[in-house]
Amino acid sequence: MEGEPRMSTTEPTTIAARTAVGPRTATRERSTRETSIRVSVDLDGTGQVEVSTGVGFYDHLLTSFGYHACIDLRVEATGDLHIDEHHTVEDVALVLGDALSAALGDRKGITRFGDAVIPMDDALASVALDLSGRPYAVLDLAFVGERIGQLSTQNVPHVLESLARTLGANIHARATGRNDHHIAEATFKALARSLRAAVTLDPRRSDAAASTKGTLT
Ligand SMILES: [Mn+2]
DSSP states (O other): OOSSOOOOOOOOOOHHHHHHHOOSEEEEEEEOSSEEEEEEEETTSOOOEEEEOSOHHHHHHHHHHHHHHTOEEEEEEEEOTTTOSHHHHHHHHHHHHHHHHHHHTTOTTBOOEEEEEEEETTEEEEEEEEOOSOOEEEEEEOOOSSEETTEETTHHHHHHHHHHHHHTOEEEEEEEOSOHHHHHHHHHHHHHHHHHHHHSBOTTTTTSOSSTTSOOO
């Protein structure tokens, strides 16, 4: 929350001009004694993804996320997988949220909200997302078992909580099904489609924040 609310709706900045002035890209890095992470995003990409976290199923989820969000996404992560995947998975989510938030800049002109309901065979996932600047996650993912490959199902909601925190987003996600792979993948696809809608520039809003308060940061 910074300074005075901005309610400037008169500046005739066009979307083309905004894109020309600043591409919506960002790279963020984070190194600790537990992990070393580098994430690059381009919100106006085509869904080209390169992901390497050392956790196969997490790579699968992030690849699906980037592709269906239609963002270009590069994730390079090494972590203390000899302990378990927790730190690596969580820290990637934190850096991803940070990079997405940086790419969004002042969040002016974005649609702000997005939602999607995505089926995957037996599974059905729904996500509603608000790029409000306020972190909050409400999650109800009805996993059946403990693990999907090297990824604990406990860490799927942990990823969404972590992402919400650094992205400054309100994320509501629910999913049911009989197959945990399907439940997780449908959730990330629904998250992707929600984010894709929310980051899209609103041609009717141009250079104003999608908030009566005047700011989303
Ligand atoms: Mn944790």
